[in-house]
Amino acid sequence: MKLIKILMDWLRHFASESQQLFFFSAKMIASLFGKPIYVSETFEQMYLIGVGSLFLIVLTGISAGQGMALQFSNELADFGSKNYLGRIMAIAIIRELGPVLTGVMVAARVAAGITAEIGAMKSSDQLDAMVAFGIDPIRKLAAPRLISLIIMVPVLTIICDVIAIVGGWLIAIFISHITSLTYWTAVKDRLNFGNIFIGLVKPFVYAFVIGFISCYKGFSAEGGTKGVGRATTESVMIASITILIANFVVTKVVFSLIRGYL
Amino acid sequence: MIEFRNVCFSYGDKPVLKNLSFFIPAGEARVIMGQSGSGKSTILRLILRLASPQEGEILIDGQNICRAKDSELREIRKRIGMVFQEGALFDSLTVGENVGYYLLEHSRMKFPEIADKVKEMLGFVGLSEDIIDRLPDELSGGMQRRVAIGRALLSTDPKIMLYDEPTTGLDPKMTTNIVNLINRLTEVKNVTSIIVTHQIADAFEVAEKFIVIDSGESIFDGDISQLRQASDPRIVEFLKPFRDSIANVQKKDFI
Numbered sequence: 001m002k003l004i005k006i007l008m009d010w011l012r013h014f015a016s017e018s019q020q021l022f023f024f025s026a027k028m029i030a031s032l033f034g035k036p037i038y039v040s041e042t043f044e045q046m047y048l049i050g051v052g053s054l055f056l057i058v059l060t061g062i063s064a065g066q067g068m069a070l071q072f073s074n075e076l077a078d079f080g081s082k083n084y085l086g087r088i089m090a091i092a093i094i095r096e097l098g099p100v101l102t103g104v105m106v107a108a109r110v111a112a113g114i115t116a117e118i119g120a121m122k123s124s125d126q127l128d129a130m131v132a133f134g135i136d137p138i139r140k141l142a143a144p145r146l147i148s149l150i151i152m153v154p155v156l157t158i159i160c161d162v163i164a165i166v167g168g169w170l171i172a173i174f175i176s177h178i179t180s181l182t183y184w185t186a187v188k189d190r191l192n193f194g195n196i197f198i199g200l201v202k203p204f205v206y207a208f209v210i211g212f213i214s215c216y217k218g219f220s221a222e223g224g225t226k227g228v229g230r231a232t233t234e235s236v237m238i239a240s241i242t243i244l245i246a247n248f249v250v251t252k253v254v255f256s257l258i259r260g261y262l
Numbered sequence: 263m264i265e266f267r268n269v270c271f272s273y274g275d276k277p278v279l280k281n282l283s284f285f286i287p288a289g290e291a292r293v294i295m296g297q298s299g300s301g302k303s304t305i306l307r308l309i310l311r312l313a314s315p316q317e318g319e320i321l322i323d324g325q326n327i328c329r330a331k332d333s334e335l336r337e338i339r340k341r342i343g344m345v346f347q348e349g350a351l352f353d354s355l356t357v358g359e360n361v362g363y364y365l366l367e368h369s370r371m372k373f374p375e376i377a378d379k380v381k382e383m384l385g386f387v388g389l390s391e392d393i394i395d396r397l398p399d400e401l402s403g404g405m406q407r408r409v410a411i412g413r414a415l416l417s418t419d420p421k422i423m424l425y426d427e428p429t430t431g432l433d434p435k436m437t438t439n440i441v442n443l444i445n446r447l448t449e450v451k452n453v454t455s456i457i458v459t460h461q462i463a464d465a466f467e468v469a470e471k472f473i474v475i476d477s478g479e480s481i482f483d484g485d486i487s488q489l490r491q492a493s494d495p496r497i498v499e500f501l502k503p504f505r506d507s508i509a510n511v512q513k514k515d516f517i
Contacts, residue, residue: 132342
């Protein structure tokens, strides 16, 4: 009985949180339209999110690309198909690994920052002060962050893709002894509309996921510094898990829509 | 003027205010006293409609703000200045940007004009221009509170000022400065002031009339002589540690 009660409480809490997240997300979407538009805040956030995450993304891309190339080249060698390394790298990185790794890394770094910043502002009454001065905090704080994520997550994903494929190329020529021409021809072969489309739809979706969850958690943080800490942890955890779930859903949906172009 | 009519408010299942009613005429200062957690700060949040009551009416200059639309609320808030507990200064902005925040956001004034107004306001609240480029964290608690008052005044030229624990945590000298500033604003600018505090000694310095809240209920609404005669055991209990302060007010009245 106690277990059922715990389960019911958890389900009720989950439903309530989901409902509130939905309404908050709708408000965020609405805040993207109309005036005022906070241009300088948006550029500042684009810099913080984009340039601030660049080193992390480059490091992630090169490590993942080289690791994958090593694994694949060993397996492909068994079948005498090492020349296909570029094809597999292009598909795996552009369709899957680039977007997911970028999404999770940005979620870890940026979602934590957004939730902590907005949560701290809430706990010190700064959000109420904004409302008292006739300023909509969602338009002022959440909208610039969402716009910045929508622009910068796809850009970072492209950078991650390129770096990872270059990392694979380094393994191809120095360890697997595949010629550059063979590798890049194979990569180019898989750079078709379908793969690029799926690789760009995903980061766009992840940007919304990170923006909605991190801002919602910041705005709903309660309980002082401890509450802000808890909200920040939850924000990163929920955003990362949602990205992984969204990855499967988007893959399935886009596959069914553009199967002929893949 | 501000009027509460049978206002009930709760956070979730926890009742905070129960059938609260009071009336504050324009240009008058009123102190709301009560123990921590009695619902004092909630009253200020309700006046600004940062929260909405479940029952009852709140009237600002005769207008029921509980039914006001967003556009109407913006106009009402322009008449209200709020000094939050701990100041609630924007910690990523400088003192100058904090004080001039409303003008920077809402007016078409040029930056040098705003800077002049900010300097003028800093002088009014007794602060030096030298701190204009400092961050709030670099100021003392009293200075932060005065910057917050300056921000509230410069933002909207308010007819109503709300102070949430304006002297809590300050040393006696800073407390005197803030008390003097509140009195000067009430007298010179003729603003209606509500001061929420549990610092009883300061309460007697800034207003002649008081409301005492206990567990979300108003248990007293009157002046110092009525407060002296109050026989409600909850009021007696609440004022017991402050007998000396009340006695001093008696002496002052007598002189």
